[in-house]
Amino acid sequence: MxxxxxxxxxxxxxxxxxxxxxxxxxxxxxxxxxxxxxxxxxxxxxxxxxxxxxxxxxxxxxxxxxxxxxxxxxxxxxxxxxxxxxxxxxxxxxxxxxxxxxxxxxxxxxxxxxxxxxxxxVKQIVLEHNGIRLDLVSHTVKVDGHDVDLTSREYALLEVFMQNHGRILPRTLISEKIWSSHYDVDTNLLDVYMSRLRSKLETLHGKPLFKTVRGVGYQLM
Missing domain, CATH: 3.40.50.2300 (Response regulator)
Structure with a gap:
């Protein structure tokens, strides 16, 4: 602890x-x-x-x-x-x-x-932040009331950010939570998924939700 x-x-x-x-x-x-x-x-x-x-x-x-x-x-x-x-x-x-x-x-x-x-x-079944609503039971996501269709990997990625919103998450930490292979940690696969997640969420929200911290990782604002 x-x-x-x-x-x-x-x-x-x-x-x-x-x-x-x-x-x-x-x-x-x-x-x-x-x-x-x-x-x-x-x-x-x-x-x-x-x-x-x-x-x-x-x-x-x-x-x-x-x-x-x-x-x-x-x-x-x-x-x-x-x-x-x-x-x-x-x-x-x-x-x-x-x-x-x-x-x-x-x-x-x-x-x-x-x-x-x-x-x-206290077990949270719904995570909410900045207009995003993630249901851990039904595995559904809404942004400002609109349904968002995410792949299982995108959903897992978003869950990591929702559990740690406001924190700057290092790339290696995010990757290790999403992929078990150390090879994936060293590729640009995370950037690809972040781009997809941003596109789906920020298009509905109308403004940036994620911040790229150069040389470190990402932050859900």
Missing amino acids: KILIVEDQSRLGQFLKQGLKECAYTATWVRTCAEASDALCETKYDAIILDLGLPDGDGLDLLRTWRNSGFNEPVLILSARDGVEDRVKGLNLGADDYLPKPFSLEELVARVRSLVRRQAS
């Missing part, structure tokens, strides 16, 4: 990272809003521990931006702001839990474990 820790205090950040590691979690520790957003765009996390007083911004504003962008990772706010008003505001902005400082590591780990377990039990 991968946990993102957003905490600017060095001693506390190291303490959290080590404590989670001892509980068999893989923890990534960052200190700023910018680093946190970069980390979240690069990979998916099972839960996020978020401090509010960060050197380059407020954690609540960061949380609001994440939720408005469609990131739905469970978030546990860890903050010295322990007033009822602060807790209510954090929960209303999309936090899943709120733990005031000081705290016990045992309670924090228990709450993180609960968030991860709760998230794992």
Whole structure:
């Protein structure tokens, strides 16, 4: 399980990272809003521990931006702001839990474990983003209400992006999820399928949906 820790205090950040590691979690520790957003765009996390007083911004504003962008990772706010008003505001902005400082590591780990377990039990059957609706049961796709006819490979490709919208996905990662052959990873086959997918979806949507990140991969905006 991968946990993102957003905490600017060095001693506390190291303490959290080590404590989670001892509980068999893989923890990534960052200190700023910018680093946190970069980390979240690069990979998916099972839960996020978020401090509010960060050197380059407020954690609540960061949380609001994440939720408005469609990131739905469970978030546990860890903050010295322990007033009822602060807790209510954090929960209303999309936090899943709120733990005031000081705290016990045992309670924090228990709450993180609960968030991860709760998230794992929620099975999405429909993915929606930016006018695209992908049904995982019927294997159908709609764009702005219009049916889109996709091949099985195109559907699998779109599903990868829908599960990771907003993230920049490297070419090798996408290819390895779609094709089992390492040979295919080294060809321009991905570009061919991306061109087909773009043509089918963006023609109906009327504007670009995918961004090409030169030298890296693609991003569903």
